[in-house]
Amino acid sequence: MQTEPSAPLVSMRGVDKIFFGGYANKGIDFDLRRGEIHALIGENGAGKTTLMNILAGIYSPDSGRITVDGREARFRSPRDAIEFGIGMVHQHFMLIPVLAVWENMLLGLRDVGFVLDLRSMVSKIRDMSERYAMPVDPEAYVWALSIGEQQRVEILKMLYRGTNVLILDEPTSVLTPQETRELFAALRKMTDAGHGIVIISHKIDEVMSIADRVTVLRKGERVCSVEARLTAREALAEMMVGRALKRVKKSGGGPPGRAVLSCRGLCARNDRGMASLSGVSFDLREGEILGVAGVAGNAQGELCEVLAGLRALDSGEIILNGQDISGRSAREFIKRGVSYIPVDRRETGLAPNMNLSENIALKRYWRKPAAVWKIFMDWKFISGLTAQLVDAFRIQAPSPGSPARNLSGGNLQKLMLARELSDAPLVILAMHPVWGLDVGAAEFVHERLLEERARGAGIMLVSEDLDELFEMSDRIMVMSGGKIMGIAERPQDVSREEIGMMMAGVPMRAAV
Amino acid sequence: MSVDIITPILAAAIRSGTPVLYAVMGEILSERSGVMNLGLEGVMLIGAFAGFSATQATGDPAVGIAASFLAGALVTSIHAFLCVTMGANQVVSGLALAMFGEGMSAMLGRNHIGQTIAGIKPFRVPLLGDIPIIGQIFFSHDVMVYASYILVAALCFFIFRTRPGLNLRAVGENPRASDAMGLSVARMRYAYTLAGGGLAGVAGGYLSVVYSQMWVEGMTAGRGWIAVALVIFSIWHPLRGALGCYMFGGVDALQMRMQAAGTSVPAPILLMMPYAMTLAVLVFISIRKRQGILLGAPASLGRPFRREERE
Helix, strand or coil, X not given: CCCCCCCCCEEEEEEEEEECCEEEEEEEEEEECCCCEEEEECXXXXXXXXXXXXXXXXXXXXXXXXXXXXXXXXXXXXXXXXXCCEEEECCCCCCCXXXXXXXXXXXXXXXXXXXXXXXXXXXXXXXXXXXCCCCCCCCCEHHHCCHHHHHHHHHHHHHHCCCCEEEEECCCCCCCHHHHHHHHHHHHHHHHCCCEEEEEECCHHHHHHXXXXXXXXXXXXXXXXXXXXXXXXXXHHHHHHCCCCCCCCCCCCCCCCCEEEEEEEEEEECCCCCEEEEEEEEEEECCCEEEEECCCCCCHHHHHHHHCCCCCCCEEEEEECCEECCCCCHHHHHHCCEEEECCCHHHHHCCCCCEHHHHHHCCCCCCCCCEECCCEECHHXXXXXXXXXXXXXXXXXXXXXXXXXXXXXXXXXXXXHHHHHCCCCCEEEEECCCCCCCHHHHHHHHHHHHHHHHHCCEEEEECCCHHHHHHHCCEEEEEECCEEEEEECCHHHCCHHHXXXXXXXXXXXXXX | CCHHHHHHHXXXXXXXXXXXXXXXXXXXXXXXXXXXXXXXXXXXXXXXXXXXXXXXXXXXXXXXXHHHHHHHHHHHHHHHHHHHHCCCCHHHHHHHHHHHHHHHHHHHCCCXXXXXXXCXXXXXXXXXXXXXXXXXXXXXXXXXXXXXXXXXXXXXXXXXXXXXXXXXXXXXXXXXXXXXXXXXXXXXXXXXHHHHHHHHHHHHHHHHHHHCCECCCCCCCXXXXXXXXXXXXXXXXXXXXXXXXXXXXXXXXXXXXXXXXXXXXXXXXXXXXXXXXXXXXXXXXXXXXXXXXXXXXXXCCCCCCCCCCCC
């Protein structure tokens, strides 16, 4: 049910938002019609989430006007936005793990009685979850739910508040392809009921399959709004990036090298002490990129940490270059040529309050030539090395003496790569190495990894982005529930659906 | 030991646990909203002096208790402003409040040391007080003790069974999510921190107006710190909090009798017990966490919240 474009459900005009002196949003116009799915796309840092946070009343705009259903809207808090029927499902869910589903649904509501009524709430949730085909158990605790279930709770929570305008921030990044299809079917039910939906995304293929219209943002400004079915995906990609995309070229792989890292029956527990990695065995060969696919939280992180010597093994063997090094310290792993690029560059990867040279020194402070007699730091040598690396990795920083926290995400990542790749490692464990980077920086990271591959390093690349994995990997290994579901020896012969089935926990059928 | 020896000790345990109980209930409210108040010792002393001087001035102990609530809330408002509005470090602010309260009460009370007042008299509850043993232990005290029973029950119901109680738990667990659901995090944190301060004031007021009916400098004697420890022991649950308070009261009553009887067990060992119990509970909480069971402090305890701050 499309109404005429003159009466949009939501209309934002000339919205500005300034963060730390820079424009996060600049003069943005945005319309949402009744019954449409409107995709908001752009690179990381393009201002998509900021714009929608403004619509949801979380940020207040520095200038601009918002009208909802023809009414002028001035939101001072999320409560005001909720009263106008606007609800947002954030990328990091706004759920409270220690509370039950029904308690989370009730949160902040004013029109329920003083005393909580479990029974009526449970039956209301059951009704709604049936109507929209989104199954949830109302009495379960949120911490016990899967990510997909948590997302359904978030959406139902918004619908329960009478939301007309549902905003979803990167809703599919935590779902398998199958779960994504179910979500999209449920979203269609909602638009049929007259709701308007905004999906924030950076995955163009997905956007093309679900959206009616697409608005492209770049560097805080709107590039255009177009009908999805009248637009080519390449055109959208160009609008997002602002130039034609250069595809990173992978030179043809030589014959598979010998195994540089062999894992045999690795078992480890997660931070909460529960069994996580259960019996993982594989070989990483010289000069290959082994892609690791899987939905977030299926022990990929634990696997990386085990292989970097940061997490204790319950059982299993790690054989590096023919030597069993399981149970050794992280420094022992570093000494023997294991490099680790963790996902959280501000936490595990770098020390944000220390300067560039100090961060570069983190991996070599105990050995020559950075340290004299293992005690005194040779800062002259370290600054020289830092200057060299800043140059080679094109790191944009005020000075080598400035704290790392002043660097942008892309430059932080380059700084970490500079430290991890500068000593010709045998094995590189890269977890989401281009997460949160703009296209230019991502290209750079990919090129560097391919250079390391050509040099002969064995690279394990963990990613949730199947496009990235198919583009970069020589082989793709799929993990689910802490186990390997299969390894695709020749990714070009495997379909995304097959990878999706394995991500959902179905083991690979014999020999693909 | 026979019943005639144990019963009076248990009755004394209730009486001696009650002042700590008020402080613990207040701190549970405050911490459930995400604001930790380590200044209980100071707030209790301010409350004790306010209760003492209001009773002395008006001759009405009810006015004294009301004054101790108001004084407790008033002095805690400094802490609330620093922690909620200014986003200051709650540990530093709380410790400062503790010392501020000790100093302030000592200064205000320097001309009143040792003076006595006519406080609240014991009052045996009809019928319930006549039940053998039970009546003597629970229902032969004063009206503030009976009020504290109601307070514990009311808080249990409020926190776990009502809508504002659900919102309170949510704000302490995840202020960002609560804010997105339209709750006013700042307003709620102010309300519960001040209520908590008021109850800590009443805890002090109980000491001066009911328990000893006089002003003594530093008369809380570390009960504020014990209350902080017992909140952890309770795992932020009013019922377990009450249990902890009465256990402390029992230890306190026992050590006085043992000292009087001249036993060889040194008193400090018994006074150490509440802290030892707290350490044991902390170990218990981390063991449960390793088993995947979430227990323990409200997740945002001690962390300030600002809506537009990026994480």
